[in-house]
Amino acid sequence: MRTHQCGELRVDQIGQTVTLAGWVATRREHGSSLAFVDVRDHTGVTQCVVDNTVDVRAEYVVRVTGTVAARPAENVNDKLPTGGVEIQDCVVEVLNVAEAPPFPISERTDTVAEGTRLQYRFLDIRRERMQRNLRVRAAVNSAIRTAMEDQGFVEVETPMLVPSTPEGAREFIVPSRQQPGSFYALPQSPQLFKQLLMVAGIDRYYQLARCLRDEDLRADRQYEFMQLDAEMSFVDQDDVHTAIGNAVIAAARAAGHETGEIVKITWHEAMDKYGIDKPDLRFGMELTELTDVFSATEFKAFAGASCIKGINATGKAEEFGRNKLDGLTDTAKRLGAKGLVWMKVAADGTLESPVAKFLTESELAALAERLAASPGDLLLIVADEWITTCEALGQLRNDLGRPPVFEGPYRYLWVVDFPMFVGVDDVTGRPKPGHHPFTQPHPDDVDRLETDPMSVRSQAYDLVLNGWELGSGSIRIHQPELQARIFELLGISAEEQQRKFGFFLNPFRYGAPPHGGFAFGIDRLVAILAGEENIREVIAFPKTQSGADPMTNAPTPVADKQLNELGIRVLPRVD
RNA sequence: GGUCCCGUGGUGAAGUGGAGUUCACGCCGGCCUGUCAAGCCGGAGGUCGCGGGUUCGAACCCCGUCGGGACCGCCA
Structure with missing residues (x-):
């Protein structure tokens, strides 16, 4: 031809x-x-x-x-x-022959409304940008498969029609024709199956798995998304990190990017230095400790605070007038901080701020020195509980300094030692698991499970790339006694355990090996590697924010005959 | 469930209470032998998302609704 x-x-x-x-x-x-x-x-x-x-x-x-x-x-x-x-x-x-297309098949009009692009996706994909993105995606998938198989991972497919489980994300459910009134769920992830594959002696499992979650869509979230899902037997955290690291480094290389060594920091360090559990390492502006500087201050906003930190938005003083500064204060307050102190560094080095008059000369001098203040800089300071101070400044750091996604370099990061529990359930008063209830606690902290649960670290870890959370994983609990302790702590009765997790827990009585694993989102990884802000740009046929597909018109009503067969009646909408 | 932004010929934009809704690209026809986002001339193409209200008068103001997007909640 x-x-x-x-x-x-x-x-x-x-x-x-x-x-x-x-x-x-x-x-x-x-x-x-x-x-x-x-x-x-x-x-x-x-x-x-x-x-x-x-x-x-x-x-x-x-x-x-x-x-x-x-x-x-x-x-x-x-x-x-x-x-x-x-x-x-x-x-x-x-x-x-062809009718005139509704929009130019060209890169110079990259302004066409996304709804129109999605309605004519078959034309949109003719464009160079989409061709490039889909081919990057294919190359990344291929590199990941090769890397996993080179490391002895076996691809095993798991079912799409699975039992509904009450925990976690909202599920899509599928009616059973043979058992009207009963339903399958579409898998949020292959989590339970992959652990059973370890019990089954597969040793190293992987799958490019389609996952489905009926939660509201975002720039980085679709109903359907792809994960590299993996699980390994007889390993510790570092083994998992090495295996997954090899795959994501190969993926970046397939997209034409060299990443260097993958950095590893603890959750505590991430929060302390960057104020977020998914820090973007491409820029500095780190959170600087100031608590000691104001240990004897008379300024009452600082006096009682257990943690005072600041960031230096270098050279941003001029850019931020009263309005924009108020916006920064709103951001800090939205994250729970009582307020935000800002200071502008004048040409002669003095700190200009509504609160400067409440601080002593030596406090101001120490502050300027600690934050390496130079004329034209904007200093932002929060005084509050440690976690609140960190989170508020972390958000401001991202808002003020984060480069666009298409700017390299590409810096992978492991965040380890997450807290085992985050907060307390409003209803039961029990601790809530940070990852999932099958996560192994840190061996040094197991003794404190009952006495001081909120201080216990878990063997859970996240993989982060340039400020995007790619995925998470953990070493799992394989000992029934420890699992029982965790359930006890969470207030889940033996009866409830059996009802909710029986098919998953019972197999563990037949010789479960120590194991752990990981899963990360392919769509997010490809988006970053392709320099796209939005995962829809790296998905051939994505859905809109309301979950519709403008090309196929899904979702649609179905015929009464179909519903009757399934024993389903549609009720009038109640608002 | 909530907050904010956007809906104007096929596409992208201008018009923020008053004359016939303006421009660029595209489309159709004509001209043109070196362009490459070709150029020149002419033409067609609009329920200003939809419904209601305010007004002498609404693309414009108000209410509702539908669609798209960003975010919060949510995503163990």
């Missing part, structure tokens, strides 16, 4: 007779006997010189046979890889 692709021809092929096939990108007419037609496929465009009587229009599907010729020196187009050549003496065959 064709001898070359449209982005392939160079001066090396001059004189050859070639056949190209593709879509008409543009047509430029020059009188009755000359026109230039650019033919496009996913590799690029090639200029074909044709007789102007040939009736081809934008997006017609054509096959062109002709001779590769050098362009006259003054007509070489340096902007195109194929710009040194053109096809002459063309025979143009129209393989299919």
Whole structure:
């Protein structure tokens, strides 16, 4: 059908007779006997010189046979890889005509409403950006598979129709025809199956798994998403980190990015230095300890505070007028801080702030020194509980300093030693698990499970890339006695354990090996590696924020016959 | 469940109470032998998302609703 692709021809092929096939990108007419037609496929465009009587229009599907010729020196187009050549003496065959597309198939109009792009996704994907993103995605998937298999992981597929479990994300449910009134759930993740595969002696499992969660959609969340899901037997945390690290480094390389060594920090350090459990390491502006500077202060907003920290937004003083400063204060308050102190560093080095008059000369001097203040800098200070201070400044740090996603470098980060429990359940008063209830506590902290549960660290860990949480994992509990202690702590009775997790826990009585695993989101990883802010840009057929597909019109009502067969009656909407 | 932003020819934008809704691209027709976002001339194309209200008068103001987006809640 064709001898070359449209982005392939160079001066090396001059004189050859070639056949190209593709879509008409543009047509430029020059009188009755000359026109230039650019033919496009996913590799690029090639200029074909044709007789102007040939009736081809934008997006017609054509096959062109002709001779590769050098362009006259003054007509070489340096902007195109194929710009040194053109096809002459063309025979143009129209393989299919096309209506005028609703929007240009071009990169220079990247402003088309996303709803329109999704309605005509088959045209949107013809564009270079989408072609590139989907091919990056394919390369990443391939690199991950290779990396996992090279490390002895076995791909095992798990069911899409699974039992509903009450914990975690809201599930999509699927009615059973054979047992009307009973339902399957679509898997939020293969979590339970992969641990049973360890009991089953698979040793190292992986899967590029489709996961489904019926939670509200966001720029980084779709109903359906892909995870690299993995589980390993007879390992500790470091073994898991090494295996997954190899996969994500290979994935980045497949997308053309070198990442270097993966840094590892504790959750406490992440919160203390960056104020967030998924820090973006591409920029500094770290949280600086100031509590000791104000240990004897008379300024009452600082006097009683257990933790005072600050950040230096270098050179931002001028940019932030009263309005924008109020916005920063609102951000801090939204995160629970009692307030925000700001100071601008004047040209002579003095600190200008509504509260400067409440601080002593030596306090101001120490503050300036600690934050390395220079003229033009904006200093932001929060005084509160440790966690509140950190979280407020962490958000401000991100808001003020975070580079756009397409700016490298690419810095993976393991965050380890997460707290075992986060907060207390409003109803039961019991601690709430930070990860899930099958997570192994840190061995040094097990003794404090009952006496001081909130101080117990878990063997759970997150993988972060440039401020995006890619995924999480843990070493699991494989000893029934320890599992029983955790359930006891969470206030889950033996009866409830059996009802909710019986099919999962009972197999552990038959010889469960020590094991742990990880899962990370492919969509997020590919988005970052492709330089996209939104995972919809790396998904061929994504859904809108309301969960609809403008191309297929899903979701739709179904026929009464179908509902009857399933024993389902649709009730009128109640608001 | 909530907060905020956006809906104007096919596409993207301008118009924020008063004359015929303006422009660019695209589309259709014509001209044009070296363009490459070709150029020139002409033409067609609109329920200003939808419904209600205020007003002498609404694309514009108000209420509701639908659709799209960002975020909070939610995502163990």
